[in-house]
Amino acid sequence: MPRHQRGEVCVLRQMARSVLLPNSHQKGISQLKLQRHHASPILRPNPFNEWEALNVFNCAVVFHNGLFHMLYRAQGVDYVSRIGYAVSADGVDFNRLQQPILWPQSDLEKRGVEDPRVTYLADEGRFIMAYTAYSAQGITPMFAQSRNLITWQRIGPLVTGEKNKDHALFPRRIGGRYVSFHRPPPAMWLAYSDDLASWGSFQMLMEPRPGHWDGRTIGAGGVPIETEHGWLIIYHAYDDTRTYRFGAALLDLEDPSQVIHRPQDFILEPREPWERKGDVAMAIFTTANPVVDGTVYVYYGGADRVIGLATCQLDDLLEFARFG
Amino acid sequence: MPRHQRGEVCVLRQMARSVLLPNSHQKGISQLKLQRHHASPILRPNPFNEWEALNVFNCAVVFHNGLFHMLYRAQGVDYVSRIGYAVSADGVDFNRLQQPILWPQSDLEKRGVEDPRVTYLADEGRFIMAYTAYSAQGITPMFAQSRNLITWQRIGPLVTGEKNKDHALFPRRIGGRYVSFHRPPPAMWLAYSDDLASWGSFQMLMEPRPGHWDGRTIGAGGVPIETEHGWLIIYHAYDDTRTYRFGAALLDLEDPSQVIHRPQDFILEPREPWERKGDVAMAIFTTANPVVDGTVYVYYGGADRVIGLATCQLDDLLEFARFG
Numbered sequence: 001m002p003r004h005q006r007g008e009v010c011v012l013r014q015m016a017r018s019v020l021l022p023n024s025h026q027k028g029i030s031q032l033k034l035q036r037h038h039a040s041p042i043l044r045p046n047p048f049n050e051w052e053a054l055n056v057f058n059c060a061v062v063f064h065n066g067l068f069h070m071l072y073r074a075q076g077v078d079y080v081s082r083i084g085y086a087v088s089a090d091g092v093d094f095n096r097l098q099q100p101i102l103w104p105q106s107d108l109e110k111r112g113v114e115d116p117r118v119t120y121l122a123d124e125g126r127f128i129m130a131y132t133a134y135s136a137q138g139i140t141p142m143f144a145q146s147r148n149l150i151t152w153q154r155i156g157p158l159v160t161g162e163k164n165k166d167h168a169l170f171p172r173r174i175g176g177r178y179v180s181f182h183r184p185p186p187a188m189w190l191a192y193s194d195d196l197a198s199w200g201s202f203q204m205l206m207e208p209r210p211g212h213w214d215g216r217t218i219g220a221g222g223v224p225i226e227t228e229h230g231w232l233i234i235y236h237a238y239d240d241t242r243t244y245r246f247g248a249a250l251l252d253l254e255d256p257s258q259v260i261h262r263p264q265d266f267i268l269e270p271r272e273p274w275e276r277k278g279d280v281a282m283a284i285f286t287t288a289n290p291v292v293d294g295t296v297y298v299y300y301g302g303a304d305r306v307i308g309l310a311t312c313q314l315d316d317l318l319e320f321a322r323f324g
Numbered sequence: 325m326p327r328h329q330r331g332e333v334c335v336l337r338q339m340a341r342s343v344l345l346p347n348s349h350q351k352g353i354s355q356l357k358l359q360r361h362h363a364s365p366i367l368r369p370n371p372f373n374e375w376e377a378l379n380v381f382n383c384a385v386v387f388h389n390g391l392f393h394m395l396y397r398a399q400g401v402d403y404v405s406r407i408g409y410a411v412s413a414d415g416v417d418f419n420r421l422q423q424p425i426l427w428p429q430s431d432l433e434k435r436g437v438e439d440p441r442v443t444y445l446a447d448e449g450r451f452i453m454a455y456t457a458y459s460a461q462g463i464t465p466m467f468a469q470s471r472n473l474i475t476w477q478r479i480g481p482l483v484t485g486e487k488n489k490d491h492a493l494f495p496r497r498i499g500g501r502y503v504s505f506h507r508p509p510p511a512m513w514l515a516y517s518d519d520l521a522s523w524g525s526f527q528m529l530m531e532p533r534p535g536h537w538d539g540r541t542i543g544a545g546g547v548p549i550e551t552e553h554g555w556l557i558i559y560h561a562y563d564d565t566r567t568y569r570f571g572a573a574l575l576d577l578e579d580p581s582q583v584i585h586r587p588q589d590f591i592l593e594p595r596e597p598w599e600r601k602g603d604v605a606m607a608i609f610t611t612a613n614p615v616v617d618g619t620v621y622v623y624y625g626g627a628d629r630v631i632g633l634a635t636c637q638l639d640d641l642l643e644f645a646r647f648g
Binding site: 046048065066067087089095096097098099101147148150151 | 421471475
């Protein structure tokens with residue numbers, strides 16, 4: 001179904017397979033770069049809709065019931081962020097609703113609801129949205145829930161009163177508890193909860209690596225991908241020049257606070273004009289990485305103005321995260 | 325949730341209750357008129373979208389997973405009918421997708437796909453759309469299926485080569501077989517199927533009543549409503565002046581070819597300017613009557629240009645269909 005650049009196979013993967021077989025699984029891929037979909041940017045501002053006239057960017061994408069459901073951050077001429085909904089059969093051509101599905105409703109959200117990341121809790125049949133509330137009081141990492149992806153009920157914040165965001169819920173309980181990323185700058189942390197309303201056991205997970213591409217600040221990408229070798233994650237980072245890039249890492253399945261491996265190299269950096277220039281220069285920012293038919297679909301905001309799509313094979317990304 | 329005119333209670337119902345109690349169930353309501361929602365017409369053409377710039381009218385509406393899902397017929401400046409999707413939490417304010425979700429794909433559909441009626445087969449978890457294919461060869465009553473209401477797979481026609489439409493599938497098998505209305509003019513018929521692909525056992529159900537408001541042609545409304553007293557149906561009809569009206573009737577639960585009762589009077593006729601004038605004058609046409617929290621939501625095309633909503637209480641409509 002996905003109309004993908006199936007032919008655009010990663011050269012390094014082929015090299016690995018031909019050169020290193022039969023032991024390619026021990027050190028299969030030392031480098032990996034995501035492949036941009038040729039249709040990128042796949043979503044752009046819509047000047048006919050006031051609320052999404054200026055920018056559409058960071059988005060959640062959930063593959064459910066045969067469809068890619070996208071919830072995307074949009075800014076109108078008032079620069080307030082609202083969240084829109086779009087749906088697609090192939091993950092590329094999205095059909096969007098005319099009106100937003102989430103907008104500021106409380107004092108904490110006065111300046112916008114931002115950066116949705118949506119997790120499907122399969123055994124509960126409900127979707128959890130992690131989003132950032134923005135107001136004069138600062139930013140607040142919030143959770144909301146839905147059973148249909150259109151109507152959302154707010155649950156509450158992960159923490160309040162701190163400069164904290166980039167939260168994303170793991171897709172199942174671990175050791176009986178819900179687990180979420182969050183980011184008191186500049187590092188990635190975990191938090192734990194019994195009910196999604198009260199959060200604690202805050203624990204640092206990964207720090208920036210000074211001098212590297214991820215030297216200044218790091219934060220979660222989309223929802224962690226469960227694999228036999230661990231939780232596969234994509235994260236964003238920027239360096240001293242404020243250039244954003246994406247990296248990957250692998251966390252222990254039963255204790256995600258244990259980083260199994262964190263490759264040295266990044267997997268995407270700004271290259272296209274729409275990634276380099278926009279509302280925030282050199283900012284690529286991913287908040288979704290659904291896996292469909294073995295392909296990882298990485299959706300990301302391009303310079304806070306448009307939405308891009310880059311992909312890779314799950315097998316390749318996993319090998320890179322293990323051995324890269 | 326529905327922001328309804330809860331206060332606008334049917335006077336006749338109150339009269340029935342106060343005057344006829346405690347025997348109101350034996351002959352509770354001899355007349356019933358649907359109450360127009362004050363926001364009607366609730367959907368109008370959108371001049372910014374080519375495909376729905378001219379007319380939006382006959383629609384399916386399914387209440388599922390806490391949402392009203394609407395699939396509506398739209399005509400662009402080419403006068404070809406396509407089917408759009410809109411979603412609502414309250415059944416009144418609909419949020420529509422920018423692009424249609426069904427459009428002509430075969431020779432039989434060249435001039436349009438029209439008049440969707442959607443049935444949810446709960447025990448199979450799938451939706452069935454009955455729609456009319458239109459081409460130079462004439463009209464064909466078609467079926468398609470979906471599990472998500474957005475992507476549809478065509479099943480095939482109920483019949484071909486005849487002037488036949490106004491088909492609507494019952495929401496469960498009866499006596500082991502699927503049952504559908506259809507309309508070889510001027511009457512309402514039933515058809516039966518084991519697989520939704522092959523149809524037979526065609527049987528006449530109800531005829532026009534010459535000289536009456538339903539004297540010239542009659543055809544199905546939305547999906548039959550299952551009640552303890554039988555299948556409650558709403559149908560459309562027109563008279564010699566081509567004025568469309570809606571009526572109700574009650575069919576036997578186990579043998580829907582048996583009409584238990586068919587009241588004399590209609591339940592809605594054109595009154596508002598947008599029901600009387602438009603692309604087809606004096607045409608009101610209903611293809612959806614979902615029941616939510618005891619309220620029957622009757623959606624209908626107004627003069628083939630806009631979509632109206634009128635409601636009544638299920639209890640009242642059932643009493644009218646039994647004793648009216």
